[in-house]
Amino acid sequence: MSATATLVVIGGGPRGTGIIERIAANAVELYGNQPLEIHLVDPHPAGGGRIWRPDQSPLLWMNSMAQDVTMFTDETVEMAGPVAPGPALDAWADDVRAGRVTPDADPAVLAEIRGLSGQDFPSRRLQSAYLRWTHQRAVAALPPGVTVHEHRTTALRVTGPRDGRQRVRLQGRAAPLLADLVVLTVGHLDSERDSEQRALGDFARRHGLVHLPPDFTADSDLDALGPGEPVIVRGFGLAFVDLMVLLTEGRGGRHENGVYVPSGREPVLYVGSRRGVPYHAKIGYGWTGERPPLPRHVDRAWAERLLEAPGPLDFRRDVWPAIARELGHAHYHRLFTAHPERTALAHEVFAERYAAADPDSPQLAALVAEAVPDPADRLDLDALDRPLDGVRHASPASLQEALRSYISADLARRHDPDRSQDLAVFLGLLSVYGQLIRLGDIGGRWHGFFSYLASGPPGPRLEQLLALSRAGVVRFLGAGLTVEADEDHGVFRAATTTLPGVRTEARALVEARLPDPSLRHTASPLLRTLYEHGAAVTEDGLLAVDPADSRVLDREGRPHPRRFALGPFTTARSSGAFTRPRTGGPAFRQNDAAARAALAFLRDLSCHDGRLAS
CATH class of the missing domain: 3.50.50.60 (FAD/NAD(P)-binding domain)
Structure with a gap:
């Protein structure tokens, strides 16, 4: 290893920023005052990366309200590193208006920021300005001995032995970057056609x-x-x-x-x-009153029991029943505590009998029918997931009218606080996601269901x-x-x-969909090389990583000591690189674990070479 340790982060979007932010938060504890060079590689501006780049149409919006977007940790994030709080997007806009923050943004974006409220859906180019500022803040928070070099180009491949420095080949650069450790945060990528x-x-x-x-x-x-x-x-x-x-x-x-x-x-x-x-449309009202205690069924202990069970996991058999129970718990807790006039049993009686009944059993269906008189107040996940199953129309005109009625009803319900059990289910979905990423690749059904119901x-x-x-x-x-x-x-x-x-x-x-994240069909020479050189992939083609710290696994299941990967192309893909405040932020947990593992590795390497300060 050279006198100064070198870390290469490939991908300058919000995931790359999240890794740098967590390095800044953990460096003093785990790395001391040792020098470190970080090379950040992305052809697009750091902070937003490709998806959140500033040069896109102002007509393209985020699908989250400004008050529901943060890049910063809080005490709800389950992690070993310290919390480093910062403003959510709406609070950041307040700081801009008050002159406390000067973002890197053009006049049109500044005008949008001046009019932004917490309930607005910002443009993606406004989010780009927030992400750029977050990146700059993360870099500024690094200890004095840590320097960051940006390379506005594409990483083509990573090679090198498990026990030696890695070589990162860049487009347009003759000599490779030599790295003691590499973190891949490349986000969504193009794919070859199947x-x-x-x-x-x-x-x-x-x-x-x-x-x-x-x-x-x-x-x-x-x-x-x-x-x-x-x-x-x-x-x-x-x-x-x-x-x-x-x-x-x-x-x-x-x-x-x-x-x-x-x-x-x-x-x-x-x-x-x-x-x-x-x-389904985004929910258009905020939370009031008591929150459902989450997680109740899909918690860390549940995930660990599944991981210890022999044989491969079957999503429908092993995972889905617990998800259904958790979402039902959130739904009915809210209904009974916030809208008791629409229930016919004492909450304590219902909760005890609900927890004891098997999902999809006649007993559970009978209990719900007894306790919840109005079918519109009952949670039917199958009907939510496939509302047109068995529906037939005699003419296209009939379908147009029926679909308009369906969409209008969905809009009305998603903006009606009297139906706030829907928001409780949304919180349940976030809670479930935070645990499912511990299981690795569980197939695409869950991710599609989550996006359809929670990310509309x-x-x-x-x-x-x-x-x-x-x-x-x-x-x-x-x-x-x-x-x-x-x-x-x-x-x-x-x-x-x-x-x-x-x-x-x-x-x-x-x-009209994103490219397949499979490494078997990826158009990225970087990921294709990893696959060809022995990185493990799942049946769906996702890059296999250690759920504990996101190290890349080989086909024998061994974590690579010098390669990490985080994002939608991995088995530990989460619901997004940023999240709602105070919802646990599973991506933040992953970032923290990877950053701490990286810093500990570099520290130990320095100690071995006799260069770590006493």
């Missing part, structure tokens, strides 16, 4: 059609979608919302008093998905969707969407279970 996407792309080229594969919507070539042209859109989540906005307001249309006034440049979006409905769009976006539906710019296809390529007619053809016998034809198909 066999289906390659076949659809080849079909589109043969017939002069448009096929946009999974991508970050802000980076997609939307100019290829012509005015008035029908476009089949596969996916009804947040990527669809971005697409909808960029192809309507982004082309000069406008919303006036609940009515969409088109510019004439919009295509016609025929949207469907497995569920056939958009993600702002309410105003669904109001805009309703207006676009009434204007005929968006048309609903329903659930169970399938798409085929018709070679004889040279068109894409969509069908759903909701509209039996109806086929929708178009010369354009958009896959």
Whole structure:
């Protein structure tokens, strides 16, 4: 090892910032006053990275209120390192307005900050300014002997022995960076097309059609979608919302008093998905009164018992029943404590019988029916997850009206504090997520369910969707969407279970979802090299990491002493690199554990070489 230890962090977005912040918080305790060089590698500005970069459309919003976004730890985070508090996004905006903070932002963003309230959904470029400031603050908090070097380029590969320095090859640089330790925080990455996407792309080229594969919507070539042209859109989540906005307001249309006034440049979006409905709207009210005690069933001890059990985990058998019980506990605790007039049993009696009953059992269903008279007050996770299962419509017009009614009802409920058990379930989901990341890769079903129920769009976006539906710019296809390529007619053809016998034809198909994080299909040469050189991946292609400290595992299950990885491409993926204040922040817990392990490794290496100050 050289006289000065070297740490390379690959990825300058919020996860990379989180690692640097935790290094700053833990350095004095674990590393003393030893010198350390940190190299931060990202082609995009540090702080926001690619997803939160400043140069994107002001029409693109966050899907969280300003008061629900923080990059800073608090006492609810379960970690060994010290809490280093800081402002949530809305409090930071207050600091900017008061002149206590001067952000690195252009005049348009500064104007948005001046008008921001805690209940607003900020633009992503405003969040970029907050993340940039957070990064700068984290760097400033580092001890005097720690220096940070930014490299605005792409890391191509990491090589090196387990017991020696790592070589980080950078694009445009002849000599590699030599590192005693490497942390990968690369976030969401592009992927190569899988066999289906390659076949659809080849079909589109043969017939002069448009096929946009999974991508970050802000980076997609939307100019290829012509005015008035029908476009089949596969996916009804947040990527669809971005697409909808960029192809309507982004082309000069406008919303006036609940009515969409088109510019004439919009295509016609025929949207469907497995569920056939958009993600549930963000809840539009705050918490009052007693919080449900969480976790009750899905806690650390539960996770540790599962990890000790023999054989592989089965999500539906081993994990889902406890999740259902935890979410039910949160739901009914809130209903009985905040809205007792809508219940028919004493809370203590119900809680005891509920905890004793098996999930999905007739006894539990009978108990809920007895104690909760109104079906609208009961928690039915299957109905929430698949609201169109078994639903059939005789005509597209009938489906449009039914889906508009469904979305309107969802909007009304998600903004009604008398239905505050929904917010309790949201808190339950966050609590569950904090424990499930201890289990590693549990498959995609949980992450999809969480995003659908807890990470949906702002309410105003669904109001805009309703207006676009009434204007005929968006048309609903329903659930169970399938798409085929018709070679004889040279068109894409969509069908759903909701509209039996109806086929929708178009010369354009958009896959409205993020790229697959699988290392087997990644377009990142960095991750592809790790995979090819022996890093372990799961059946879903996620990079296997040690849940204790995020060290990369090899195919024998051994943690690499000099390589760490955190983010959505790993088995320890969490719900986001930032979170709501006072909700435990599982990503913060991961950052702290990785930073402490890294500092301890570098300290011990220095001690071995006789260079650590006494």
